[in-house]
Amino acid sequence: MIRVMRALGSAFALALALGLGGCATEPEQPQAEAAAVIPPSSYRSDTGTAQTEGLVDRPWDDPSSPLYRRIVYFDYDSSEIRSEFVPLLQTHARYLASHPKTRVTLEGHTDERGSREYNLALGDERAQTVQRFLLAEGVRGDQLATLSFGEEKPVEPGHDEGAWSQNRRVELAY
């Protein structure tokens, strides 16, 4: 943990320096970036149980948990949920419905093809489709947020269908 904090600290210093290097970057920018790196849930302990039970608090980090899989993939230029991902989303919906204090951000992504702003909109549409599904499954609205990155954050850098199919996705970010 200390190492992480130290890394964040130096990243912050570098970001600050880079920010000043640009002729226009506002000073608050790097702070906002650095702050966003630490997920607030890391420090929260709603149940009061010991920190050593981290995996129980964060079952989505446990490879043996059904919540570990939290990426839904999409067809090209589509925001329809494929039937194969319905059980996965229902599993998350059940968990969220029984843990009303847990929040999740639905991050929508696309492949690189076509225009960037259309892809930003398509990523938004994908995230909102997943949001509607989870709401219909009994998750409360205040547990869910959507965020589209469009084509800006691919997980696979390639320029073929193998990469594109991995990049057309919604990630459930707890």
Next chain:
Amino acid sequence: MKRLTIFLLTLVIAWVGQAQAQLTIEVTGGIEGAQPIAVVPFDAAEGATPPLDPAAVIAADLARSGRFKPMPTRDMLATPHTAAEVDLRDWRLLGMQHLVIGSVRPVSGGFSIDYVLFDVFGGGQLLADSMKTTGAGMRYTAHRIADAIYEKLTGQPGVFSTRIAYVTDQGSGGRVTLRISDADGHGAQTVVSSNEPILSPAWSPDGQRIAYVSFENRRPAIYVQDVSSGRRDLVASYPGINGSPAFSPDGRSLALTLSKGGNPDIYVLDLGTRELRQVTDHLGIDTEPAWSPDGSTIAFTSNRGGSPQIYKVSAAGGPAERVTFENDYNAAPTYSPDGRSLALVTRVNGQFRIGLLKLGGGGPMRIMSSGTLDESPSFAPNGSMIIYATHYNGRGVLAAASVDGRVSQRLSQDSGEVREPAWSPLVH
């Protein structure tokens, strides 16, 4: 001490930023049939030590346009600097159609550049002018002279003194930077830099401001930044996406895309009153607004018909009308400066290319590019060229194609990706 360290670090990074910033421009097509022109090295009057020879900048500009073929200086038989020294017979023998001569002399506060453009076969002076400048401004003044020569010889305003905004990405989690360089790639400067995505730069009609989307706070927001001072305003940070900023032709409003209503729609934001007005309201995606040059109409991309197509709507709102019917993917429209055409991203045989569509039934769409993932078309302010993003040797680069199909250029950096070009307006 800490402050000094940060200051020094800033200096190093700023210097590195400048060193990496250079865009290199190659002409990749169009030399054949170019007009021969001689631009004689300019004379530096006694006591004048100009930082550069304006003739070299002018010749490079004319060559890069693809419409002129400047004579190498080593082939010149004479190097006249004044009209009295010119013997046009020398240049007729060399097959030159036009000749440019000039000189730089010191004046109070800087320099004066005197130049003359000759019609070698007609025998007359087509242009003779004198321009005051400073050492720091000499390159810009040379571009202005090239603009004047280009306009005299082609009838179309030159765009050598304009600028290009573009996004660079060092890749794999590196910095994303919005830069502005001169149209010849020189003098690149950073507008904003972030570890998070930056996209969609858009110029104000007076060239003083630039709007863009930045994810620096981990979600998209739209900023409008004054180019020379660096001061900026956060103008849109609504829930959902905040994208596709486009200044209205009068510079007072910004069209943009917001999904705060549950799906992406087009809005117009009054930059003075901050009043927000919804222009489209449809369940599908509406995005990528583009103003017609007269400000009456907004073209945009919508998937309301099942696949992305271009539609248009009155800027005051109302029913939308479909514009594109060819191909199953059309997006990112932008109007030509005369308002008669749209450049856009289209898909032909699975390849994403730049299309040019004449409005009002002007025949089939012309395909202007030959890549597989081409995007982000932007017109030069004289309407002569379209700059866009493409891939070359597996790297993101920019390319420009002339609307008449004769000239093509490639603009690349030594390292990293370059994308999302936006050509500035003509500002004189």
